[in-house]
Structure formats: structure tokens, C-alpha cells
Amino acid sequence: MTDVAKKVSNLNRTELTEPISCVDKSAIAAAFGKAAANYDKSAAFQRLVGHQLMEKLPALIPVGSKLLDLGCGTGYFSQQLANRGFDVCATDLSSEMLEQAKLRCGNQVTYQQGDAEDLPFADNSFDIAYTTLALQWCPDLSVPLKELRRVVKPGGCILFTTLAENSLHELRYAWLQVDQYQHVNHFLSQKAVKLALAQAGGEIDTLEFLPITVKYNTAVELMKDLKGIGATHLQRERKAGLASRKTIQALERAYDEFRDEKGQLPATYQVCFGVIIND
Numbered sequence: 285m286t287d288v289a290k291k292v293s294n295l296n297r298t299e300l301t302e303p304i305s306c307v308d309k310s311a312i313a314a315a316f317g318k319a320a321a322n323y324d325k326s327a328a329f330q331r332l333v334g335h336q337l338m339e340k341l342p343a344l345i346p347v348g349s350k351l352l353d354l355g356c357g358t359g360y361f362s363q364q365l366a367n368r369g370f371d372v373c374a375t376d377l378s379s380e381m382l383e384q385a386k387l388r389c390g391n392q393v394t395y396q397q398g399d400a401e402d403l404p405f406a407d408n409s410f411d412i413a414y415t416t417l418a419l420q421w422c423p424d425l426s427v428p429l430k431e432l433r434r435v436v437k438p439g440g441c442i443l444f445t446t447l448a449e450n451s452l453h454e455l456r457y458a459w460l461q462v463d464q465y466q467h468v469n470h471f472l473s474q475k476a477v478k479l480a481l482a483q484a485g486g487e488i489d490t491l492e493f494l495p496i497t498v499k500y501n502t503a504v505e506l507m508k509d510l511k512g513i514g515a516t517h518l519q520r521e522r523k524a525g526l527a528s529r530k531t532i533q534a535l536e537r538a539y540d541e542f543r544d545e546k547g548q549l550p551a552t553y554q555v556c557f558g559v560i561i562n563d
């Protein structure tokens with residue numbers, strides 16, 4: 285094992301395994317709202333994950349089935365799902381994201397601002413729920429899963445992705461060589477995700493944890509993408525203010541330890557793919 289691999293292995297042991305006690309929903313909505321207009325330019329990873337989740341949709345679904353796209357963002361997947369014949373309701377915490385979704389989808393879908401932990405829908409409103417890379421912003425994963433089970437009809441299905449521990453471990457390791465502030469969010473362990481699923485109930489049809497790596501030329505390019513999609517809200521306090529040129533140079537040197545044979549820097553996400561059959 286290389287020195288870098290040993291350090292990352294030690295780093296992984298410190299990953300959070302229990303839910304964050306609380307989050308500032310207004311700050312999360314503001315971060316995504318600020319990014320809404322230019323979100324699509326930085327969303328290649330989100331597109332990749334979302335398309336993989338779409339592949340898990342049941343093969344035989346009646347045309348016109350009601351589908352909730354929770355955390356719809358700019359409506360990219362709302363449109364994709366509507367094109368497949370679903371009656372889509374696009375829902376997001378950010379009103380600015382919903383405005384972008386409306387520009388993309390027009391009257392193809394309906395729209396509703398809402399919080400995943402307190403969905404503004406009656407029981408049994410949907411046949412299917414689809415949500416990709418949104419639930420990691422909830423402090424207790426079981427809460428939005430319970431809400432999704434509430435609004436999906438018995439026999440319907442819930443498809444979701446979320447990030448798990450060790451996501452962006454290269455960036456977190458690099459930052460720890462520079463200072464001791466938090467720059468990268470922690471994510472739930474596989475054990476904690478499974479516990480949340482057990483607490484939420486329902487039949488687990490699919491549960492997979494897959495590493496997905498995106499390549500960059502510099503660490504700054506990665507951070508620009510994270511800023512571009514609005515993923516800048518941190519669960520805990522960090523040093524205020526913009527990083528100096530000296531700090532960024534130190535970060536680049538630390539991240540450079542991960543540079544591959546093609547001269548690129550990996551940013552690895554651990555993605556949880558889940559499908560729940562409601563009961």
C-alpha cells in the first residue's frame with residue numbers, strides 16, 4: 285500500500301456514521317438557488333448518476349403513471365421522464381431551480397416547491413418516486429424515505445441515489461494537508477444507510493454502492509464544478525473567506541499525489557443506488 289493510500293485509509297476511519305443532527309435548509313436552498321442559472325454547465329456527474337438510476341425503472345409501467353421527481357434541479361430528468369410517458373411532478377427545495385425547470389420543461393410537467401422531509405402531497409399521490417443526489421442534504425435519511433413511502437401508493441416504487449462515506453476522499457485528504465478546517469462534507473456509512481432503510485420500511489429491491497470517478501486537470505476545476513452545482517453548503521463551520529493563492533497552491537500540491545498516468549486528478553464518489561417497493 286502506498287503512503288497516500290495508507291493516509292486515505294486512516295482518513296476513511298474517521299468518516300461520519302451517524303446522521304448530522306440538523307442542517308440549515310434555507311442555506312442549502314440559497315446555495316442551490318445561486319447556482320441554478322449555470323447549474324447544467326457543471327452537472328456531468330449528476331447526469332451520469334441520474335441516467336444510471338433511470339435504468340432501474342420497472343420495464344412495464346402504464347403510460348401516464350404519476351411520478352414525483354424530488355430534487356428535480358433544473359428539470360433535466362423531469363423532461364427525460366416526461367418523454368417516457370410519465371405524468372411528472374417536479375419538486376425542489378429551491379424556487380430558483382424550479383424556475384429553471386419551468387424554462388426547460390414548460391407544460392410537460394407540473395411543479396411544486398417542497399422539502400423532502402415534509403412533502404406537500406397527500407398520501408398515495410404517486411405511482412413512482414425518483415430522486416437522485418438530493419437526499420444527502422437531509423440530516424436523517426430515514427425521514428425523507430418515510431415521506432416518499434407515504435406519498436407513493438402501495439405497490440409503487442421509490443428509486444433513489446445518495447452519496448455515501450468516502451465520497452471526494454481525495455479532495456478531503458488534500459485539504460487536510462493544508463489546514464484543519466472542514467472543506468468537504470461527510471456522508472453516511474453503508475451501515476448507516478442500511479439502518480435508515482430499515483427504519484423507513486418497505487421492501488428493498490435494489491441496494492448497491494458503486495464508486496464513480498470523474499477526472500480533472502486541477503483541484504480548482506473540481507471545486508468550480510462543486511460551486512457550479514451549488515454543493516457548497518457545509519454541515520459544520522469552516523474558516524470564513526476566500527482561499528488565498530498560497531492556500532490554493534498548497535492544495536494543488538497535495539492533490540497532485542493522486543495524479544494518474546494520464547496526468548489527471550480523480551474525484552471519486554461513492555454512490556448508493558436504491559429501489560424500494562412500497563407496501
